[in-house]
Amino acid sequence: MEYLKLIGILIVIVGFALKLDSILIILVAAIATALVGGLGVEGLLETLGSSFVANRAMAIFIIIMLVTGTLERNGLKDQAAKLIGHVKGATSGLVIGAYGIMRGIFAAFNVSFGGVAGFVLPIIMPMAVGSIEAAGNKPSEEHVEELKGMASGMENIAWFFCQVLFVGGGGGLLVQSTLASLGYEVELVDLAKATIPVSIFALFVGIVYYNVKDRKFQKQYKAKKKGEK
Numbered sequence: 001m002e003y004l005k006l007i008g009i010l011i012v013i014v015g016f017a018l019k020l021d022s023i024l025i026i027l028v029a030a031i032a033t034a035l036v037g038g039l040g041v042e043g044l045l046e047t048l049g050s051s052f053v054a055n056r057a058m059a060i061f062i063i064i065m066l067v068t069g070t071l072e073r074n075g076l077k078d079q080a081a082k083l084i085g086h087v088k089g090a091t092s093g094l095v096i097g098a099y100g101i102m103r104g105i106f107a108a109f110n111v112s113f114g115g116v117a118g119f120v121l122p123i124i125m126p127m128a129v130g131s132i133e134a135a136g137n138k139p140s141e142e143h144v145e146e147l148k149g150m151a152s153g154m155e156n157i158a159w160f161f162c163q164v165l166f167v168g169g170g171g172g173l174l175v176q177s178t179l180a181s182l183g184y185e186v187e188l189v190d191l192a193k194a195t196i197p198v199s200i201f202a203l204f205v206g207i208v209y210y211n212v213k214d215r216k217f218q219k220q221y222k223a224k225k226k227g228e229k
Contacts, residue, residue, distance in 0.1 A: 008033035030044065084130045087131075093214030096214075099124050099155075100203055104158040105162075107163045108162050116152050120151045146213060158206075162203075164192065164199070165192050167188045175191060176188060
């Protein structure tokens with residue numbers, strides 16, 4: 001009978017093997033495990049409710065994902081690409097660099113855009129690719145893959161270094177508590193002040209590095225055009 005408690009795992013394996021709906025598979029597996037394990041319907045609902053309250057921040061992430069998906073389906077990527085097409089001289093490297101600056105400023109106020117999935121993928125990537133197309137070039141697969149890494153990297157750089165500028169944010173509190181455990185007592189305001197030049201330098205290096213990488217591809221497009229002529 002003990003093996004019956006593992007029925008949820010079996011349902012998941014069989015469900016994914018048959019390529020059934022993922023959410024339905026997980027739901028059925030959870031209900032089956034709860035019933036076989038003696039938790040019951042009431043216990044299952046109580047557990048789900050407790051988990052939801054304890055991890056309610058995840059609900060915000062889910063809502064952002066739903067909104068982003070809906071906007072994408074209704075032409076968000078196309079509009080983002082068209083928008084950058086009206087900006088003369090824009091390159092994918094400059095688009096990512098501009099995003100890094102904007103992301104850093106908002107990170108200093110602890111404002112998030114949804115990260116890679118919520119903002120970079122549906123907004124920044126189409127704008128970066130659109131800037132290449134606006135210049136009359138066809139983006140190569142290698143360039144697009146590089147842009148994915150560059151845009152995601154810029155998101156991480158800006159958020160990682162600039163979030164500490166927000167006094168009372170999670171990053172600052174973590175650094176403060178870590179230093180305190182090592183015998184160094186620092187105020188959050190002083191920590192933010194010390195982080196300003198570090199965050200600016202990190203953004204500067206990231207922007208320069210990604211633009212250098214992007215220019216290599218821009219040169220390839222120019223060389224290809226000359227070869228076609």
